[in-house]
Amino acid sequence: LAKTTQPISMDSYEGQEVNITCSHNNIATNDYITWYQQFPSQGPRFIIQGYKTKVTNEVASLFIPADRKSSTLSLPRVSLSDTAVYYCLVGPLISSGSARQLTFGSGTQLTVLP
Amino acid sequence: DSGVTQTPKHLITATGQRVTLRCSPRSGDLSVYWYQQSLDQGLQFLIQYYNGEERAKGNILERFSAQQFPDLHSELNLSSPELGDSALYFCASSVGAGNEQFFGPGTRLTVL
Secondary structure (H helix, E strand, C coil): CCCCECCCEEEEECCCCEEEEEECCCCCCCEEEEEEEECCCCCCEEEEEECCEEEECCCCEEEECCCCCEEEEEECCCCHHHCEEEEEEEEECHHHCCCCCCEECCCEEEEEEC | CCCCEEECCEEEECCCCCEEEEEECCCCCCEEEEEEEECCCEEEEEEEEECCEEEEECCCCCCEEEEECCCCCEEEEECCCCHHHCEEEEEEEECCCCCCCEECCCEEEEEC
16 A cells, blocks of 8 residues: 655745655555645545656646656646645556555645745 | 536434435546545545446445445445544546546535
């Protein structure tokens, strides 16, 4: 079971790049890393997913080193509306045939200041 | 709007009174997940179904049960709720197991 560890909170200013790191020392070979964003009283929303190296989409980048024991979510030029809790999720995809439970990290409260 | 619907939005019940939470996944999604989020516990995975079969289980207590029906909607049942079960319950769905999950708006359960 891949336990994850994230910072409890982070502060940033508008326009800055924010990097949130998640540790997952016992990640399994068939596990993927997924990040979600959650606003108060709303369901989490998918941000990005990756297996190794670097993945980029229109809202974020995900950096995964070769040993895959950690990952870093990078949010470029944050705005006030990016204030939310960010979760790191480690688990397999269906193609692996695995049935292990999914693990959410403790979440990082990002506060963007004006 | 994620396309996942959950009913009811709010549910108030007394301890020991059975309740059912309902979830309809996005059209085409075969996998359904249930999560519990309370103030002091964060987001906790409960159980996952894929095309009607249980696929993964978290630290789900015995008084909780769930199932996924042939039309792919899912229900989470609490047979005898306790005060500590008061929480937000989210349902999520995905095309496969472990792929990008789309979360519903949640059901807020209050046990008095």
